[in-house]
Amino acid sequence: MPISLGELATRFGCELIGNPDSAVSNVASLPNANAESLTFLASDAYKEQLSSTKAAAVVLRPADAGDSPVAALLHDDPYACYARMVAVICPPPSYAPGVHSSAVVDNSATVAASAHLAPHVVVGERSTIGENVYLGPGTVVGPDCVIGDDCRFIANVTLPRAVTIGERGIFHPGAVLGADGFGNAMTAEGWVKLPQLGGLRIGDDVEIGANTTVDCGAIDDTVIDNGVRIDNLCHIGHNVHIGAHTAMAGMSGIAGSTTVGKRCMFAGMGGAVGHITICDDVIVGAKSYVSKDVTEPGTYLASFPAEPAKGWMKQVGRFRRIAALQERVRKLEKK
Secondary structure (H helix, E strand, C coil), rough: CCCCCCHHHHHCCCCCEECCCCEEEECCCCCCHHHHHHHCCCCCHHHHHHHHCCCCCCECCCCHHHCCCEEEECCCCEEEHHHHHHHCCHHHCCCCCEECCCECCCCCCEEECCCCCCCCCEEECCCEECCCCCCCCCCEEECCEEEEEEEEECCCEEECCCCCECCEEHHHHHHHHCCCCCEEEEEECCCECCCCCCCCCEEEEEEEEECCEEEECCCCCCEEEECEEECCCEEEEECCCCCCCCEECCCCCEECEEEEEECCCECCCCCCCCEEEEEECECCCCEEEEEEEEEEEEEEECCCCCCHHHHHHHHHHHHHHHHHHHHHHHHHHCC
């Protein structure tokens, strides 16, 4: 919706250079913005695009104000500031309260009058749906679940059973929250399934991406704390505990019974083995995995970037000769 630059500056604590009565009604990237667009600059990598932008206004740092050819909203953290402005300019769709005729709601379930249940939603026994919740098409909420106020389930989200979710969560298509963990015991006759009896507890302001799976606990609950962000195609094993405001990029995976601290970040395909503890403020690099307890905050990396095949094969050859080389050195040292 249209909003003036003056109102944006006041609401979000920015210094405005430009006409406060000018308005923006959409958002765009620097090169694609038009005279009604708000855009931003948060990285020097895109600074060359600033001089030619046609935007109505740019959110940027005070140090970059002199390079802007258009109105500027100055903030020390332009990316976060821009994100908050976008939520005002382009708010999520609103839905009228009600239950679609194709939805199935168990008689023992409680659904707030302000909630919206889209086509083919299922709500199971003894479950509770809070105020202003949106359950998108095909979403299944099994028995004994509690969904807090203002949550949004975009479409085809599945909660098999015993999932408790706080307020303002966002859950994207295909997410499966609270399915059985991988619990099996090997016997002489083969695998015996270990019943997964725990639940899943998710805090406030959590966002979980498309086709991500979070297992229920084997005995105790799996826990996702407040403000966690989990990208698409991730897997969280049973009895994992993820601390507040931790973020995990696509294809990250955490094996069972691992505790991840607060404000950690896992880059794409990052992961951790089971039964370990990772302290607060740890960054795990792309394709890296953590194999033991981490007790010191910092950045941890362990992966091989791609290189030409011929060079890689030479490296593999050297790896294979290490044991023989060690034995030769040992013999020489003995002499």
